[in-house]
Amino acid sequence: MRADDTTSTCIVCVDQGDLRGEMELGAAWVSDDAFRFGHHSGLDERGLYAVGALTLELARDNGTLWQLRGTDLGLDSRSLAISVSEPGRYGLQVAYSRTPSRLYDNGRTPFASGSTLTLPSGWVSAVDTGGMDALAVTLSPVEIRSDRDNLAIGFRFSPDTRWRYDLDYRYSERDGAALMSGSYLNRSTELVRPLNDEMHSIDTGISYAAENWQARLGYTGSFYTTSTPALRWQNPYLPPTPGADQGELALEPDNEFHQLMLSGQYGWSPTTRLSGSLAAGRMTQDEALLAFTLNPGLAATLPRTHAAVEVDTLHADLRLTSRPxxxxxxxxxxxxxDRDNDTPVTAWSYVNTDAIPEPxxxxxxxxxxxxxRIELTGDYRFATRISSAAGYGHETVERDQAEVRHTREDEIWGQLRLALGAATDLRLRYTIADRDVSDYQSVPGIPAENPLLRKYNLADREQGVLELALDLRPRENLDVVVSAELRDDDYSDSLLGLQSARHEALNIDGSLVLPGSIVLGATLGYEDIHSRQAGSQAFxxxxxxxxxxxxxRFAMLSLDLPAVLDRWRLRLSYTRAETEGAISIDQSGFVSPFPDLETELHRFELHSRYQLRDRWSLLFRYAYEDYGVRDWSRDGVLPDTLPRVLALGAMWQDYSVHVFSLSVSCQLGADLTTGR
Known part of the structure; x- marks a missing residue:
């Protein structure tokens, strides 16, 4: 359970002069098992959990500042960071965090886990799941879950006012299981694949700042490695052709990215400045290639043994700003x-799902x-309360081996901002954009598609966007912020594919300060995305x-009572969120088979702090969350429900969970939230 964000909290209380902060130690109780509730929180099982948090600062006379911060220290979602810095000289920070992912805990599979999925002895293969006689007695429970551990190290050093060196290193390690699918022609299987991968990334550079210019030379690198580059599984169906007893799929390959960047800016005058950057990078991937097939009767020789992928990237930008x-x-x-793919071109003799060679x-x-892309912008203030802005953008894209060789998009926008008195600020912005593409054509070597089909990102499009932002302060103790957006995308030139899309959004935030520093807050949100597409069954x-x-639809209410009694502070909040997805199909004599997709969330939270004496406080927190979901693609789908899909049977689960937390905190030195 997260620490009360109204103040920092803490574990030991010893006054150490310049040491200040808070620590907290206690326990939390979760009322029920709820796997999905533990997604990102780690509170997925019924029982007792440790509560721990801290925020400490130690300031030295020479300006050195030490900081130690930790949250959720007793949970799988814990984080801890320590830093030391001297303003204008150096800074060092080391941070660790863990992110739990919890998706399904009710899946069942006949396969043994690992990078090679095998079926139990005595397995009865069949043309469909209804004939797999050993399925029911060989199913074993499986969870789709993972944990990601993250480490970040940052260092800054400035030997003088002109030079600065910086280094950021990040490492993440993921362990767990994920869901994927494998197929044999028109039959498929849901598979559980292992997750065992690592990512290292580094960003370092040197900067120099003169009186009217500055520059930075930097390097960025990322390195991804996995211990499971492929997944192999035994075919649970009767082989469609002799020898098609196993399948294999490549997973994410080891890869690297390197980039050098030079950036800087120059001030011609106090009102005119030029900035820009130039970056060159390279992506490589040289994983060993899998065989075309595991079918011994269809063995084929690979034209090369490794991927030998190499892609060069080049980026440049310039920006000139002036206030004449x-x-x-x-x-x-x-x-x-620019993205230049230098991978060797090779002819590949594919085998379709280990069963049928490509012709x-x-x-x-x-x-x-x-x-x-080129952009021009202007902003003019007519008077103290009226200003306007306008802009024009022009973008061209040249693509290699894509259905569209050339695209061109022009964009024009205008904005008006009005200050209607000291308490009202209104901003209106309207944008129109038009994208034109060259003739649509088939890509050599790619199976033919319907010539009337257009991919939405490679199609002619007309777009209009209206945005509104309104800040209101009708009274000194009342603030209201309203934002709205209406976006229309028209693909009327596409006979097949996406033809139209419309996005509507409205958000209202308000806060009211009552006597006694009581704060009442409210948030309302609404979003609707509608799209229409056309298709053809007959090519x-x-x-x-x-x-x-x-x-x-989203709504949240909060009430902050800083002084219910002399020593008691209370905060209440309620959140409700609903989503609904409707899919309809219009075809003569055909009724849409898709029910609505629905989710509904209710959450109530209570945070209470009672001050026992000067440095000690008692914290009590309570949270209730109720979640419901309706997903026709998974509801009621057991391993043998679909004849040609051996499913995992994993379904979203409704839950209602209560979380109680009781802890003690103490304060060292001044309160970090008030400075007193």
Whole structure:
């Protein structure tokens, strides 16, 4: 359970002069097992948990500042960070955190776990799940869960006012299991794959600052490694062809990325400044390739043994800003991005799901692009309470081996900002954008698609966006912020594919300060995303269409009582969130088979702090969360429900959970939240 964010908390209480902060130690009780409730929190099982948190600072006379901060120290979601710094000279921080992921705990599978999934002895293969006689007695429980451990180290050093060196290192390690699927022609199986991977990343550089210019030379690198580069599994169905008894899929491969960047800015005058950057990078991946097939009757020789993937990236940007007069600001931006794929082109003789060889070899396409964008902006203040802004953007993209070779998009926007008195601020912004693409064409070596089909990101599009932001302060103790957005995307030139999309969003935040420093807060949110697409079953003209409508509704109320009694502080909050996804299909003589997708969340929280004496406080927290979900793609789908899908049977579970927490905290020195 997270520490009360109204104040820091702590474990030992010894006054150490310049040492100040708080520590907390206690226990929490979770009322019920609820696997999904533990997603990101770690509170997935009924029982007792340790509560621990701390925030400590030690300031020395020479300006050195030591800090130690920890949250959720008794949980799987714990974090701990220590830092030491001297302003203007150096800073060092080391931070650790763990992020738990909890998805399903009710799955069942006949496979043994590992990187090679085997079926138990006595397994009865069949053409469908209904004929797998040994399925029911060989199912074993399995959980889809993982934990990610993160380590971050940051260092800054400035020997003088002009030079600065910085180094950031990040490491993450993931361990657990994830869900994936494997197939044999028109039959598939849900599989549990292991997660055992690591990521190292580094960002370092040297900076120099002169009177009117500054520059930085930096390096960025990332290194991903996995101990499970492939997953192999035994075919639970009758083989579609002789020898098709096993399947194998490559997982995420080991890979590296390196980039050098030079950035800087130059001030021509107090009102005009030029900034920019230039970066060159390379991505490589040279994992050993899997065989075309495990079927001994269809053995084929690989044209090369390793992937030999190499992609070069180049980025450049320039930005010029100027204020020729006090009321006018101008800006111009140029951005260039290039992705050059230097991977060798090879002909590959694929075998379809270890059963049927492809009739002809296919070459790997080399996807690449060059993107260039220019933006011009202007902002003018007519009077103290009225200002306007406008901008124009032009973007071109040249793609290699894509259905569309060239795209061009133009964007124009305008904004008006009004200060309607001292208590009201209104901002309106409207944007129109038009994207034109070159002729659509098939990509050599890729199986043919319907020539009427258009991918939405490679299609002609007209877009309009209206944004509103309103800040109100009708009374000194009342603040209201309203924001809204309406976005329309029109793909009317696409006969097949996405044809339209509409996004509506509204958010209202308010706070009211009552006598006695009581604060009442409220948040309301609404979002709706609607889209429509057309399709063809006959590889011809459109003969069906579908629409998706996704709604989200959110509300939160909070009440902060800083002095219920002389020594008692109380905070209450209630949250409700609902989502609904509707899918409808329009086709003659066909009724949509898709029920609505629904989720509903209710959460109530109480945070109470009672001051026992000067440094000691008693903390009590209570949280109640109720969650319900309706997902037709998983509800009621057992391992043998679908004849041609051997499912895991994992389903989202409703839950209602109570969490109680009682702890003691003490304060050292001044209160970090008030400075007293």
């Amino acid at each position: 007069v006090s009321a006018l600001r101008l800006g111009a931006t140029w951005v260039y991005d 002809a070899a296919r070459e790997n396409p080399l996807y690449g692009y060059t993107r260039e 011809a003209a459109p003969d069906w269409s579908a629409s998706n409508d996704d709604e989200t």
